[in-house]
Amino acid sequence: xxxxxxxxxxxxxxxxxxxxxxxxxxxxxxxxxxxxxxxxxxxxxxxxxxxxxxxxxxxxxxxxxxxxxxxxxxxxxxxxxxxxxxxxxxxxxxxxxxxxxxxxxxxxxxxxxxxxxx
Amino acid sequence: xxxxxxxxxxxxxxxxxxxxxxxxxxxxxxxxxxxxxxxxxxxxxxxxxxxxxxxxxxxxxxxxxxxxxxxxxxxxxxxxxxxxxxxxxxxxxxxxxxxxxxxxxxx
Numbered sequence: 497x498x499x500x501x502x503x504x505x506x507x508x509x510x511x512x513x514x515x516x517x518x519x520x521x522x523x524x525x526x527x528x529x530x531x532x533x534x535x536x537x538x539x540x541x542x543x544x545x546x547x548x549x550x551x552x553x554x555x556x557x558x559x560x561x562x563x564x565x566x567x568x569x570x571x572x573x574x575x576x577x578x579x580x581x582x583x584x585x586x587x588x589x590x591x592x593x594x595x596x597x598x599x600x601x602x603x604x605x606x607x608x609x610x611x612x613x614x
Numbered sequence: 615x616x617x618x619x620x621x622x623x624x625x626x627x628x629x630x631x632x633x634x635x636x637x638x639x640x641x642x643x644x645x646x647x648x649x650x651x652x653x654x655x656x657x658x659x660x661x662x663x664x665x666x667x668x669x670x671x672x673x674x675x676x677x678x679x680x681x682x683x684x685x686x687x688x689x690x691x692x693x694x695x696x697x698x699x700x701x702x703x704x705x706x707x708x709x710x711x712x713x714x715x716x717x718x719x720x721x
Contacts, residue, residue: 502657530709539702539713540658589657591709602648603709605657 499523500592502606509580510614517575517609519590525570526592530603531563534587546573580613587611617641620703620712629721633690637703637712640684644705647679649688652700652714661701662688693719 499522509515519529528547532540544560546552546567554560562584564576573592577584587610591603620637627633635649646665650658662677664670670677678687686703700714 500657539711542708545708587655591657602646602660602663604660605650608655608657610655 498602498604500526500590500604500606502590502609504609505607506610506612508612508614511581512579514576514578515580515611517577517588517590517611519573519575519592519606521571521592521594521604524592524594526573527570527595528593529567529573530591530593531565531573531575532589532591534589534608540589543575577611580611582613585611585613616712617644617710618703618705618712620715622713622715624716624718626718626720627693629693629695629719631693631719633688633693633697633717633719635688635690635701635703635715635717637686638684639686639705639710641706641710642681642684646705646707647677647686648704648709649675649677649686650702650704652702654699658702693717695719695721 501520503518531543534540543558544552544554544565546565548567548570552565567573587608589608591605593603618639649662651661652658664677664679667679667681674691676689698718700716702714703712
């Protein structure tokens with residue numbers, strides 16, 4: 497149980513284009529989803545927290561107009577990187593957390609999406 | 615001061631060794647403590663989850679929390695080459711991560 501998937505696993509795009517990354521909780525309902533960014537040999541940096549049906553809460557320094565987050569259902573959240581630039585190239589990882597049952601209070605991570613902006 | 619601090623290593627041990635990974639944290643309100651394992655280019659995988667102080671054992675892995683000293687430890691017994699990964703400690707409801715310790719177990 498507690499499987500989180502991400503799609504795509506790897507995406508290459510041209511500078512100036514937008515990229516959408518999907519995060520799905522496959523076997524549980526995620527009341528909260530988190531988006532992280534990880535640069536090589538560095539730890540995970542939280543970008544934003546989203547609760548189903550609410551606007552995302554962004555961490556300081558993260559541009560909300562550049563990184564659009566939608567959490568429209570209890571099993572799906574999307575991150576759209578708008579007008580991507582090479583400095584946005586990174587490993588983006590989502591995690592999901594349920595408020596109920598034995599999965600409560602534990603975050604389960606997706607496999608990550610590697611974004612390369614040319 | 616970072617809320618969770620971890621020695622980034624790298625740490626290299628021979629197969630079969632006992633590995634000790636450690637973190638300190640500063641927020642006394644933290645109640646939940648996790649250890650994640652992350653292989654290269656993969657998402658973190660939850661290894662151990664503990665609540666408040668004490669020990670928790672799962673196979674070759676033991677997690678230890680000492681809230682009086684704000685110290686978190688993960689012990690790996692009989693380490694295997696497949697344990698080679700980056701280990702991340704984390705705490706708090708929004709998961710504040712340590713820097714991660716890169717572990718290599720040599721056959």
